Amino acid sequence: MDDKFQAIEQKFERLTADLGDPAVIGDRSRFSAVARERSQLEPLVEAWREFRKARDDLAGSQALLEDKDPDVRAMAKDELPTLQARVADLEGRLKILLLPRDRNDDRDVILEVRGGAGGDEAALFAGELLRLYMRFAERRGWKVTLMDVTEGAAGGIKDATVTIAGAGAYSALKFESGVHRVQRVPATEAQGRIHTSTATVAVMPEAEEVDVAINPADIQMDVMRSTGAGGQSVNTTDSAVRLTHKPSGVVVKCQQEKSQLKNRAMAMKMLRARLYEMELEKQQAQRDAARRSQVGTGDRSEKIRTYNFPQDRLTDHRIGLTRHNLAAVMDGDVEDVIGACRAWFQAEQLKGELGPAKAQA
Numbered sequence: 001m002d003d004k005f006q007a008i009e010q011k012f013e014r015l016t017a018d019l020g021d022p023a024v025i026g027d028r029s030r031f032s033a034v035a036r037e038r039s040q041l042e043p044l045v046e047a048w049r050e051f052r053k054a055r056d057d058l059a060g061s062q063a064l065l066e067d068k069d070p071d072v073r074a075m076a077k078d079e080l081p082t083l084q085a086r087v088a089d090l091e092g093r094l095k096i097l098l099l100p101r102d103r104n105d106d107r108d109v110i111l112e113v114r115g116g117a118g119g120d121e122a123a124l125f126a127g128e129l130l131r132l133y134m135r136f137a138e139r140r141g142w143k144v145t146l147m148d149v150t151e152g153a154a155g156g157i158k159d160a161t162v163t164i165a166g167a168g169a170y171s172a173l174k175f176e177s178g179v180h181r182v183q184r185v186p187a188t189e190a191q192g193r194i195h196t197s198t199a200t201v202a203v204m205p206e207a208e209e210v211d212v213a214i215n216p217a218d219i220q221m222d223v224m225r226s227t228g229a230g231g232q233s234v235n236t237t238d239s240a241v242r243l244t245h246k247p248s249g250v251v252v253k254c255q256q257e258k259s260q261l262k263n264r265a266m267a268m269k270m271l272r273a274r275l276y277e278m279e280l281e282k283q284q285a286q287r288d289a290a291r292r293s294q295v296g297t298g299d300r301s302e303k304i305r306t307y308n309f310p311q312d313r314l315t316d317h318r319i320g321l322t323r324h325n326l327a328a329v330m331d332g333d334v335e336d337v338i339g340a341c342r343a344w345f346q347a348e349q350l351k352g353e354l355g356p357a358k359a360q361a
Contacts, residue, residue: 004098005044005045005048005094008044008045008048009045009048009049011041012038012041012042012045015034015037015041016038018034019031019034019035019038040101043097044094044097044098047090047093047094047097050090051087051090051091051093051094054083054086055087057083058080058083058084058086058087061079061080061083062076062080064076065077065080096346096347096350102170102171102174104170104174105168105170105174106167106171107169107170107205107206108163108165108166108170108205109164109169109170109173109205109206110147110161110162110163110164110203110204110205110206110270110274111133111161111163111164111173111176111201111202111203111204112159112160112161112200112201112202113126113129113130113133113159113160113199113200114126114159114160114199114200115152115157115158115159115197115199116179116198116200117196117197118182118195118196118198120152120153120154120155120186121182121186121195121197122156122198122199123152123153123154123155123156123157123158124152124154124155124156124186125180125182125197125199125307126152126156126157126158126160126199127152127155127156127160128156128330129180129199129201130157130160131330131332132329132330132331132332132334133164133173133176133201133332134162134332135332136332136333136335137166137169137332138332139332139333139335140166140169140172141166142164142165142166142169143164143165143166144162144163144164144165145163145165145256146160146161146256147161147162147163147254147256147270148160148161148252148253148254148256148270149161161252161270163206163269170203170205170206172342173338174203174205175338175341175342175345176201176338177202177203177304178200178201178303178304178305179198179199179200179304180199180200180201180305180306180307181196181197181198181303181305181306182197182198182199182306182307182308182309183195183306183307183309183310184307184308184309184310185310194310198303202277204273204274204276204277205273205276205277205280206272206273207269207272207273207275207276208272211276212272212275212279214245214268214271214272218245218247219243219245219271220243220244220246221241221242221243221244221264222241222242222244223239223240223241223242223260224240224242225239225240239255239257239258239259239260239263240253240255240263241253241254241255241260241263241264241267242267243264243267243268245271245274245275248275250271250274250278252267252270252271253267254266254267254270303317304316304317304318305317307326307329307330308326309326312324312325312326313326314326314329314337316337316340316341318341318344319341321337321340321341323336
């Protein structure tokens with residue numbers, strides 16, 4: 001492992017030097033590429049340097065166990081468990097950082113929320129989930145754009161689509177895809193009975209035109225008047241756009257803008273993301289059908305999470321995580337939940353990379 005990280009560190013130092021080279025500074029595209037590559041290596045190099053120092057400290061403490069002075073030996077013995085734990089922790093971090101990187105992690109996200117089983121209560125829960133993710137994005141400083149929304153008859157939403165733009169958006173949100181379940185007493189329940197409802201979340205990396213080739217002849221476009229609350233002209237012009245991709249049957253709709261052309265452009269962005277995700281799912285299934293819980297399987301049938309309001313509890317069934325204070329959760333305070341999911345899936349991926357024998361070592 002040392003040789004590999006020494007080579008990475010040397011490359012990092014070369015890239016750092018290149019950023020000060022007038023020839024690189026003068027070439028905008030090259031400077032951008034060098035800066036991007038350096039930023040990707042920086043976490044690896046920093047972790048490697050921390051690990052190397054901790055390992056040297058551990059070796060020094062182990063050497064002091066042979067010292068003639070009993071006080072020195074006692075001090076070294078006391079320090080040993082802490083140093084051993086730090087070395088083990090940093091070694092684990094390095095292994096995770098060396099995992100093959102998801103090429104979509106830095107992409108922006110198209111996020112869809114749909115009410116599931118439960119009628120009006122499902123629509124209300126879907127609306128609350130949408131707000132949760134929008135508030136989380138705001139906490140991260142990301143830009144959120146509402147692309148399309150269909151409101152529920154008694155409030156909430158039947159379905160909604162938003163784009164979330166920001167550094168690491170897909171990396172953070174990609175484990176949120178699936179069926180989310182809520183257990184609570186609805187406001188309309190006169191006898192105080194707990195109901196169970198669901199909503200579905202789909203998180204897709206935003207695709208570029210080069211990622212997905214779409215034949216214009218395969219697209220059917222329909223225009224209609226926008227629906228729902230809005231400003232002047234929202235309900236009086238045929239600005240809403242619905243695109244149907246005939247080979248796949250995928251349908252997307254956008255009514256956010258007053259301009260039909262802008263809505264069509266947004267709808268195309270949504271369509272590319274949906275088709276790109278379908279291709280990723282197909283590739284993932286072909287690669288490893290046994291790893292159903294891994295990133296990109298797109299298994300929407302599994303109930304990944306339960307929000308139990310009477311018990312003030314969130315449970316993620318995939319990783320066995322329980323979190324309380326649902327009021328904060330529904331206000332977008334889910335950094336710890338999302339971080340725990342990422343860590344769990346990385347650990348599972350690491351097991352797959354190492355194999356059973358090495359993973360247990």
